[in-house]
Amino acid sequence: MFSPYDELDYRILLKLRENCRKSASDIARELDENERKVRKRIDRMVELGIGKFTVIIDPKTFGYGITVDVFLEIDPQKEKSIMETLASIPELTYIANAQESNLISIEGWFRTNEEMYVFLRERLPSVDGVSVKSYALVPRILRDLDSWLPDLESFGIKK
Structure with a gap:
C-alpha cells in the first residue's frame, strides 16, 4: 500500500502527540535527525492535512465528570434546525x-x-423533532481521538 508518509513522519x-508545542529542534535532537528535515516534514504534514495543532480541553478539570452517549431519532424534515440546536448545547x-x-449520536x-x-x-x-432512543453512561473512556494514530502500514512500515 502506497503512503505519502514514512517512519520518520510516524516518529515525529x-x-x-506527546507535546504539540515541542520545537522542531527538540524533536530533531530526540530523534537524532536534521532540524531542517524535521521542520520540513512537519510543514508538509500540516499542508497535507494530517492534523491540526489545538488545545484539547479536559472536561473533568471544569467539574464535568459524568459522560453519557445518547442515540436520538429525529424528524428528517427538521434535521437542519435540530443540528443547529444540538450544536449550540455546550455540554455536547x-x-x-x-x-x-x-x-443522531x-x-x-x-x-x-x-x-x-x-x-x-x-x-x-x-x-x-427529537426523541431519545437510548443512552449509556460512560464510566471510563479508554481511548479518545486525541490518542489515536493510524496503523504502521499507513506510514509504509512493515509490522
Missing part, C-alpha cells in the same frame, strides 16, 4: 449522523447526575 507524530462534545438519516458531559437527568428527560425531548 509520536513526539508531537460530539454530534454525528448515523448511517440512517434519522439517527451525541456525547454529553455533565457535572451532576441531576444535570444529566434533566438533559435526558427534559431538555432533549423539548427539541422539536
Whole structure:
C-alpha cells in the first residue's frame, strides 16, 4: 500500500502527540535527525492535512465528570434546525449522523447526575423533532481521538 508518509513522519507524530508545542529542534535532537528535515516534514504534514495543532480541553478539570452517549431519532424534515440546536448545547462534545438519516449520536458531559437527568428527560425531548432512543453512561473512556494514530502500514512500515 502506497503512503505519502514514512517512519520518520510516524516518529515525529509520536513526539508531537506527546507535546504539540515541542520545537522542531527538540524533536530533531530526540530523534537524532536534521532540524531542517524535521521542520520540513512537519510543514508538509500540516499542508497535507494530517492534523491540526489545538488545545484539547479536559472536561473533568471544569467539574464535568459524568459522560453519557445518547442515540436520538429525529424528524428528517427538521434535521437542519435540530443540528443547529444540538450544536449550540455546550455540554455536547460530539454530534454525528448515523448511517440512517434519522439517527443522531451525541456525547454529553455533565457535572451532576441531576444535570444529566434533566438533559435526558427534559431538555432533549423539548427539541422539536427529537426523541431519545437510548443512552449509556460512560464510566471510563479508554481511548479518545486525541490518542489515536493510524496503523504502521499507513506510514509504509512493515509490522
